[in-house]
Amino acid sequence: ETGVTQTPRHLVMGMTNKKSLKCEQHLGHNAMYWYKQSAKKPLELMFVYSLEERVENNSVPSRFSPECPNSSHLFLHLHTLQPEDSALYLCASSQEGYGGADQPQHFGDGTRLSIL
Amino acid sequence: KNQVEQSPQSLIILEGKNCTLQCNYTVSPFSNLRWYKQDTGRGPVSLTIMTFSENTKSNGRYTATLDADTKQSSLHITASQLSDSASYICVVSARLSGGYNKLIFGAGTRLAVHP
Numbered sequence: 001e002t003g004v005t006q007t008p009r010h011l012v013m014g015m016t017n018k019k020s021l022k023c024e025q026h027l028g029h030n031a032m033y034w035y036k037q038s039a040k041k042p043l044e045l046m047f048v049y050s051l052e053e054r055v056e057n058n059s060v061p062s063r064f065s066p067e068c069p070n071s072s073h074l075f076l077h078l079h080t081l082q083p084e085d086s087a088l089y090l091c092a093s094s095q096e097g098y099g100g101a102d103q104p105q106h107f108g109d110g111t112r113l114s115i116l
Numbered sequence: 117k118n119q120v121e122q123s124p125q126s127l128i129i130l131e132g133k134n135c136t137l138q139c140n141y142t143v144s145p146f147s148n149l150r151w152y153k154q155d156t157g158r159g160p161v162s163l164t165i166m167t168f169s170e171n172t173k174s175n176g177r178y179t180a181t182l183d184a185d186t187k188q189s190s191l192h193i194t195a196s197q198l199s200d201s202a203s204y205i206c207v208v209s210a211r212l213s214g215g216y217n218k219l220i221f222g223a224g225t226r227l228a229v230h231p
């Protein structure tokens with residue numbers, strides 16, 4: 001148990017569907033992250049939220065829309081995705097800022113997304 | 117350009133044998149280096165963290181080394197077990213202003229331990 005829970009674990013959707021991925025952390029951390037993991041490629045950072053404000057958006061297409069209503073919850077809203085968006089989407093949390101710079105990111109087990 | 121390269125891409129060993137995974141990086145300013153283990157179907161879990169002044173650190177059968185001069189790290193697994201089958205990801209942290217870290221991920225080494 002990592003303290004970071006992602007739902008659903010698996011999701012199959014058509015290109016015209018709208019769905020959302022959910023992440024919840026029980027660690028009291030102040031930063032949360034969305035990553036995309038494709039086969040044989042490094043994890044790609046998508047979004048960073050620190051103290052519920054988005055601090056980084058790595059040129060992610062607008063068909064991915066994040067939402068962070070509070071420090072414990074993070075959503076990734078999906079609409080009109082493409083087949084190349086099929087991947088494992090990982091959520092992570094950490095304690096950032098002075099005194100927390102050497103703290104690890106704690107990852108959830110991911111949502112395996114398949115676009116038909 | 118900040119980059120982390122891992123080798124080999126994949127590795128098969130027999131149970132009980134030792135192995136060493138490599139990580140080369142070009143990251144500045146360097147903050148720390150972590151090795152993560154990612155089991156199939158799970159998220160990555162931190163194994164070790166090494167800062168600039170540390171040369172070696174152990175976590176059970178896992179021993180990580182760091183050469184900050186050559187910007188290389190290795191992860192040595194002793195007396196491998198079937199449960200060591202996983203992907204091992206090298207992650208280097210660059211220290212940004214405000215105390216925040218930017219993580220640069222390697223593509224990982226996929227290790228398979230066979231009986």
